[in-house]
Amino acid sequence: MTEKSLTSSAPLTPEQFGRLAAAGGAAPSLHNSQPWRFRATDDRTGMLVFADRSRAVPATDPTARALHISVGAAVLNIRVAAAALGLSTRLRLLPDVAQPDLVAELRFVPPGPGEHSAADAELHPAIGVRHSSRRPFTNRDVPERLVGDLMAAADHEGVVLAMLEEAETRRVLELTADAERRTAADIAREAELRSWVRLEAPANDGIPAAALGPLDRDARVPMRSFTGHPPTGVPASARFEPLPQLATFTTAHDDRSAWVRTGMALERVWLLATLHDVRASVLHQAVEWPDTRWQLRDPETGPGYVQIVLRLGFGPPGAKTPRRPVAEILELD
Ligand SMILES: Cc1cc2nc3c(=O)[nH]c(=O)nc-3n(C[C@H](O)[C@H](O)[C@H](O)COP(=O)(O)O)c2cc1C
Structure with a gap:
């Protein structure tokens, strides 16, 4: 493999962007408010993650602290979903002071030598099954x-x-x-x-x-x-x-x-x-x-x-909670 092929990025397909957005959208959020929007970069090699303030929870979360935690969880899921596609993520948080709602810029690249995106990929199967479990747990300790x-x-x-x-x-x-x-x-x-x-x-x-x-x-x-x-x-x-x-x-x-x-x-x-x-x-x-x-x-x-x-x-799994459709949270153009 040449030096260039290790670092250059190929554009992602709409289907791949859809998968990344679905993973981001599956994140936990305060009251399941899902306060995020995703946009493919113009060259289609990356994704921008925005806070969606129209979905804020202002009485409980006046500083938007929980909103940013929720968006951060979505960023992690996108990163894990990219790893499952065999891609590493170059991440910049809050990259542009002129765009305060732009929370993260993710660039997807082939993994460099010694990079362990495989470890992130191992988390991928958990994205769709992770849910809050609000029922009693047993007395068994977490190992x-x-x-x-x-x-x-x-x-x-x-x-x-x-x-x-x-x-x-x-x-x-x-x-x-x-x-x-x-x-x-x-x-x-x-x-x-x-x-x-x-x-x-x-x-x-x-x-x-x-x-x-x-x-x-x-x-x-x-x-x-x-x-x-x-x-x-x-x-x-x-x-x-x-x-x-x-x-x-x-x-x-x-x-x-x-x-x-x-x-x-x-x-x-x-x-x-x-x-x-x-x-x-x-x-x-x-x-x-x-x-x-x-x-x-x-x-x-x-x-x-x-x-x-x-x-x-340890205890019963949490019930499934709904999510907004990908078409509502992902902008491809
Ligand atoms: C910042 C934050 C605060 C939350 N606070 C609570 C809470 O106090 N009580 C609770 O039962 N769930 C809480 N949750 C969990 C959300 O209600 C839950 O993630 C959301 O309803 C989606 O459900 P899921 O986790 O089953 O996917 C919180 C989640 C986040 C991200």
């Missing part, structure tokens, strides 16, 4: 070795994943319960939340009834109540695992780039967990209030901004 691999996966994106010890877990659960109570009393946030729940009419966004879970009968695991207090239209309450396994994603800075990288780390970790039959659900409530978010910082591990709290474990 130590996998925990190490999940930490390395987050570190790959420059984000620190910490698996919490018991005392820290209890502290984070209390902060989450406090935040959940506050959200319940906030008319704007409650109304916004309900506007994303789809109990009857089928839709291609938002959260369907089948994906909602019960609340914890013993009130130890403060799952988000999507349909109010008391909840309606969801399974009856159930007994959750007594001590959930929680992980936090922390970054050194709290800017748009850190948020996008958090989304990439979240999705890399979630896909890897999925390949090992480990389920996950996000407990985001405490991150949504400035003071509970501040208290989430672990005094032991020093400064850093907690971006996401993830509950991990």
